[in-house]
Amino acid sequence: MIVGWLAVVPALLVTLILVFLPGLIALRGVGMRGLALVAFAPLLSVAMIAVAAILLGLVGVAWSPLSLGSVLLVLVLVGLLLGRLLGHPTPEPPGPAGDEGRWLLPVGLAIGIVLGAWRLIAYVQDPAGISQTNDAVFHMNAIRFILDAADASSLHVSAVIGGSGFYPAAWHAVVSTVVAITGGQIALAANAFTIVIGAVIWPLGLAWLTRCITGSRRIAALAAVLSPALQLFPLLMFQWGVLFPNALSVAMLPAACAVVMSLHVWNGNDRPVASWVRGVLLIAVAVAALALAQPAALPVWGLICSVWFTDLMLRVRRAAVLPARVAIIIGVWLLLGFMWYALAQGTGGSHWPQFQGKFESLAVAVLNGQLRIPFAWGISILMLVGLVVAILTPKLRWLAATWLCLTVLYVLVASVGMPLVRNVLLAPWYADPYRLAAFAPIAVIPLAAIGLDRVVGMIVARLPRAAVIRSWTAVGVATAGVLLVVMLRPVPMPAFLEGTFDAESRYLTAADTYLSTDERALLESLGEYVEPGERVIANPSTGAGFGYMLSGVDVYPHTWSPPRTAAWDLIAERLRDVGEDPEVCAALKSFGQPRYVLDFGPGEDAPGRYLMPGMTDFADQPGFELVTERGDVSLWRITACED
Structure with a gap:
């Protein structure tokens, strides 16, 4: 199997260059450094690629690597110019006192990337395999349409099925460009992007988000190692649907949240106007990336940021007088409600019925066994420890509240049949439990990393050089645990309504598969x-x-x-x-x-x-x-x- 995947290497390298290089250059000019730079670069690159596709479609210029490269060059130069005009913020702050090990975070990221890639490869198996699912028919044919029509615009791609209007085509724009550059198969390019989404973008974003939450490189490294541990994401999005655009959007969601939570870095006192403009532009990039990949991630992004912001405004009393803070909080939640309702009106409402009782759905969410997936006992125990730590730590309580909000969304989609709930509150996701369950790891993994850090810290507290031992022991334990999950545990796709599981990967072609x-x-x-x-x-x-x-x-x-x-x-x-x-x-x-x-x-x-x-x-x-x-x-x- 590994030898066969060597054929993916050219497409994988081209995908990595497309998704990272433009963003890295532009963001470095704006002043981003370190983990923030690498984790946020895919969002800027994806946004620029999708915007370039729309612009080229509007002016009637054919979509090609050359035309895309020209627009990207202009956009990168604009970014560099803005960086010069707005000035550079202070560098990324170091970790708190005693936060040791400059190599700990890179090692954690490397482990998470390798384990994540292996888990996806082990499921897909065939590097040129095509997902044997309904949605894959549209997505694969859309790539062919883009290549034939030389148009990757989100305003035009739905013409592949005779439609018109907006359809988020960032994923399709990237894959079509990889095919055009490499001359390879569409399926092979799609699978290369799958590896980049699930094994590179996702752990980088989770690590950055966790560092913003905790201020600790050590816990961020643990989050990176644990990033592939749950089937709920990224694997499930490549099993069910198949939901390529959703997978891209969810993978970018942690970094989109982290950029909001790190706004203090961009708001220096020396040039406040420039700092705020820079912050607004970065948030606009995050919104554009999510919207052009799959807008269904926007309500969850808004929910997480609103919970965090509410906690910040109530906890940091010097921010403003209480009435002003309350007014700002109400305004933020009203804005979220408006966005949520607008997205709900743009879908076809509920497509799926409830299928579990309320207490059962809550129990399986606590044990990370949504959709009848086998319970993730290890991660769930660590998550519960992390929840206790978060509740007892004032600055982390919002994370516990975020986990509760995401859990409530799953309980609603699994167990509540009220039309208002399914056709409005859950409509941005068609009341699809698969799409909603995929958001859970955004809170679960940071909580599990916090829990693992606390457990290991308690065990080694009395040992000499306890801090160093704590870091590397925790990384070792996390690696061993995830390795066992990835290497030994099967990952069948659950069909929750039928109560069955796939016998094998949906990417395999056989005599009796959908595509035989x-x-x-x-x-x-x-x-x-x-x-x-x-x-x-x-x-x-x-x-x-x-x-x-x-x-x-x-x-x-x-x-x-x-x-x-x-x-x-x-x-x-x-x-x-x-x-x-x-x-x-x-x-x-x-x-x-x-x-x-x-x-x-x-x-x-x-x-x-x-x-x-x-x-x-x-x-x-x-x-x-x-x-x-x-x-x-x-x-x-x-x-x-x-x-």
């Missing part, structure tokens, strides 16, 4: 049999949904969901009778008169899947001519409607 081995082989060879510009029609509830992505041929529909029209319903039921039923030809004409059809079977009757009995068994039917076949799947020419 024969289906993939035929789709990859379609260009040999279908003339340029011709459309192929197919049942998207089979592997044919990936046809456009794998072949570049216009295999319609480009998504997992078929058109909801009477014409399509007629085709789904009676296409095989086209030689005897002229109404079918009229229905085909409404979809561009496709001259080919794929027979990948009738589909399936399951959530998000459809049976289409008329789109199979064309042998011996008048009006069809066999073009080619692979195993039990085949490509047919529709001759009945030819003039």
Whole structure:
């Protein structure tokens, strides 16, 4: 398996350069240094790439590595100019007295990155594997559309399925650029970005957030080591859905919170106006990155920052007189409510029912076993210790409150069926428990790191050089624990409504998977049999949904969901009778008169899947001519409607 993943190295390196280099250069010019610089760089880079795509789309310039590079160069120069105009803030402050070990944090980050990458690789297994999920059909085909249309704008990418309007396409812009630069497969580039999201961006952001919370390099290092320990994130977002944009947005969320909590670094007394402008710009970058990756992270970002800010305003009395502080707090929460409601109105409401009792959902959240995932006993015990420490430490109480808020959101989505709750409060996530459960580690991991630090500290307190021993012992214990989880524990994907688990990775292609081995082989060879510009029609509830992505041929529909029209319903039921039923030809004409059809079977009757009995068994039917076949799947020419 490891040898096979060597093929991902070029795409991985290009992805790392794209996601880190522009942000590193611009932020260094603004004055960021150290962990803050490295952790926040992906947010600026992702925001710049997504904004560049929108700008190029608006002016009609083709999307390419050259055009993107030109816009990025201009944006980086603007950042450097702003840095010179606004001046540099004070450097990142050192850790508190006794915070030892300059190498401790880099070592912790390295361990977290390696373990996180291994966990993702061990699940995906095939470096060119395609997630066998409904949403993957849209995301993969969207990449092909961007490459064909030379347009990665978030305002235009939904045209792949005939739509219009805004769709967050930061993830798609990055992956399409990697494909364009490397010339590799779309799936391979997507999997490379998966590693960067889950094993690099995520631990860096968590470490920075934890350091902002605690002021300790040691605890930040522990958070980095523990970052891949929970299945809830990052792994679950690459199992369920598949939710690539959500994964990118959640991975950037810790750094987006940390930049707000470190605003004191940007608010020096020497140039207060410049300092505030710098702070506002950094927050704007965080918001843009989250919004253009997946706006569903914005309410949680606002919630975490509001809880932190409320605690700060109530605890730091010199900030302002009490009435003014209360007014500011109310204003912040009203702003959060407005943003939350606006995002709720932009979705389709609730798509999922409740499935657990209130006490059961609370219990599984405490044990980090949401969605019937096996309980994470070790992390949960450390988290509970961390909760006790946080409650007893005034400056950390807001973290305990944040954990409670995220837990309440999960309890609501799992156990409350009230329409107001599901269609408004939970609407930004379609009342999807998978999406909401993925936010829990943002609070759980820092709490577990605090708990582990306290436990190890109590054990070694009486030993000579206790501080040094405490640091390296804690890192060693965390590494050993996560290693056991990553190396020995299986990570099946839970289907919470059915109460079942996947038998294997959803990225593996086999004879009986959604995209079967024969289906993939035929789709990859379609260009040999279908003339340029011709459309192929197919049942998207089979592997044919990936046809456009794998072949570049216009295999319609480009998504997992078929058109909801009477014409399509007629085709789904009676296409095989086209030689005897002229109404079918009229229905085909409404979809561009496709001259080919794929027979990948009738589909399936399951959530998000459809049976289409008329789109199979064309042998011996008048009006069809066999073009080619692979195993039990085949490509047919529709001759009945030819003039």
